[in-house]
Amino acid sequence: MARPPGHGPAFEGRRQEIIDRAASLFAKKGYAATGIAELGQAVGLGKGALYHYIGSKENLLVEIQDRVLQPLLRQARAIDTLDAPALVRLRLLSEVLLEAILARLDHIWVYEHDYRHLTGTNRKRLVRQRREFEWLLQGLLEEAFEEGSLRRTDPRLAALQFLNLHNHTYQWASTRGPAWTAVHLSGEYCRTFFGGLATDREALDELDDRARELRKTLDEG
Structure with a gap:
């Protein structure tokens, strides 16, 4: 939701705090079970003042979804255009997906469970947008098949396997040790996933280093 005209940084800062609190409440209780009165109490605002900041309860759900998907899509689009083998770009896509998951666990819970409450447009x-991300992933997998780095299989099924391996990380990520960073998990996940499809398993040994170099290009872009 765009900032209303005439509202400055203080308004926006307060609105972001409300979105943060809403994500926490929705993750604990569910979107449908969390009322406006409860949210207002949690942020110290009456109903009228709360609506002044958020417009509607559904707008909060939109904001939470956008916080997850918008930056992830931007990165996925950029990765898709990088000049590197598809397998290396897939490893990098895995890493940025896990970074998004680990950075906002409350948001990811809401993203996975409550998006069905959105309506209309x-x-x-x-x-x-979700389909675009899946198409980008599937396109990279198809490139890897064409390049011969992965054996050919159903690209839709391969994409779903890739996503299933990553997307449920949020369910246990709060208990992970400090060594289980996005980079580490991505390396492990990709070795598992690619290991079953790779035409040259030895090439996987260089994948983390090549992805690290490619990450510099992405971050500088």
Whole structure:
């Protein structure tokens, strides 16, 4: 939701705090079970003042979804255009996906469980963006098949396997040790996933180093 005209940084800062608190409440209780009165109490605002900041309860859900998907899509689009083998770009996509998951565990819980409560154009936009991310992933897998680094299989099934391996990390990530960073988990996940499809398993030994170099290009872009 765009900032209303005439509202400065203080307004925006307060609005972001409300979104943070809403994500925490929705993750604990669910979007449907969390009322506006409860949210207002949690942030110290009456109903009228709360609506002044958020517009509607559904807008909060939109904001939470966008915090997850918008930066992830931007990075995925950028990775798709990098000049590198598809397998290296897939390793990098794995890493930025895990970074998004680990950075906002409350948001990811809401993203995975409560998006169905979106309605109308809000839901259509979210579904379209989710599909775009899946298409980008599937396109990279198809490139890897064409390049011969992965044996050919059903690209849709391969994409779903890749996503299933990553997307459920949020369910246990709060208990992970400090060594289980996005980079470490991505390396482990990709060795597991690619190991079953790789045409040259020895090439996987260089994958983390090549992804690290490619990450510099992404961050500088």
